[in-house]
Amino acid sequence: MAGWDAAQYLKFADERTRPAADLLARVPLQAPARVVDLGCGPGNSTELLVARFPQADIRGLDSSPEMLDAARQRLPGIAFAEADIATFRPEPPPDLLFANAVLQWLPDHASLLPRLARSLAPGGCLAVQMPDNLEEPSHRLMRAVAGEPPFATRLAAAAASRARIGSFAEYDAWLSAAGCTVEIWRTTYVHPLAGHRGIVEWVRGTGLRPFLDPLDGEGQAAFLARYEAALAEAYPPQSDGRVLLPFPRLFLVARRTR
Template identity: 55%
Template sequence: MNDWNPALYRRFEDERTRPARELLARVPLVDAARVVDLGCGPGNSTELLVQRFAGAEVSGTDNSAPMLESARQRLPSVRFGLSDIAHWQPAQAPDLIYANAALQWVPGHEVLIPRLFAALAPGGVLAVQMPDNRAEPTHRAMREVAALAPWAQAIGDVDALRSAVLPLAAYYDLLAPQAALVDVWHTVYQHPMASPAAIVEWVSGTGLKPFVERLPAALQPGYLAEYERRIAQAYRPRADGKLLLAFPRMFIVAQRKP
């Protein structure tokens, strides 16, 4: 997959940061010595960690050089590094491993989640938020249009474009035997959007990206036009003329035994 676009991602920064803030609010730590932001993106979530744990050594990691450069500009005092979450290991056991809207891009959660949890210091916390929107019209339409000519051949297997998250209860079962506590929940956000084009712009920075970038440049406008047409059918104007974008997200907070 081509690199991420920090500017496009930040166009909806308030909406993207809200679940990050709500995840952090449920972290049961008074203080922390070492905090890691996995998949830190442009640093919006890392900034929350710096504010919450003022005395901690906070670091961020991501697999996107442009995202890391944006994060460094935002938080020049924080150490950011390039890494792949699938193979990431901390040099020292963190008190908090925080992953906001990142792990849905990493396969093998049956192995990944226990490995991250085991990397914590005693009493440490793993805090994860992931979109759970594969069944939403935004994501169904991506796959439906990708199955049509002339786009299907270039896009290929749509199921390979994003790792499937597990059912929420499965994460509880992975963590509960070794945890002092596990807190799991779903929230469905309702984001007012100005138009179908605004919804397309939102998902272009994340879920739609791997579909479009597999297409030759000549085929991309047609795919996006058909996708936006289907979005307009799926999301009808509300009383004020805006569209409500339902966005389900799952949250997992687990604390190791002391």
């Protein structure tokens, strides 16, 4: 995929930060020494970690140079580094691995999450939040439009860009076997947006990227027009023109006990 657009992502900064704050509120650690923000993006989640744990050694990792530039501007006193979570091996073992809205882009959660959990210091926590919206109309319609002419050939691989989110039972089994106690929950946020174009702008910074990146400017405009028309059928507007976007997210906090 092309580089991430930090400015587009931050158009909805408050809404995107709220799940990170909700996840952090359930982390049971009092004074972790070493904290790593996996997929730190533009630093909005890292900022929460700094406020909660001001004495900790906090580091942010991301694969996007654009996001890291934004994070460094936001938090110049924090160390940020470019890294691939799929191969990341933390050393020394961290007390908290915080992964807000990033692991859904990586495959093989049956191996990935236990590996991250086993990398923790004893008593440490892996805290994860992932969008769980692949079956919501906003995302089903991306795939549907991508399957239509003239997009089908160029976008054949786009629908596979995000990993399958596991079930509650799967995450509990994988992480329990890795020596953790596990807390899992799912929350649906409801975002009032400025019409169907508001939904387009929301997902353009995240879920739409794999569908837009392979297209040229004219192709992107055609795809977005067709997608917005499909959204208009799926999301009826409120009387004042706002559109409500339900957004389910899966959360888990795994604490290493052995």
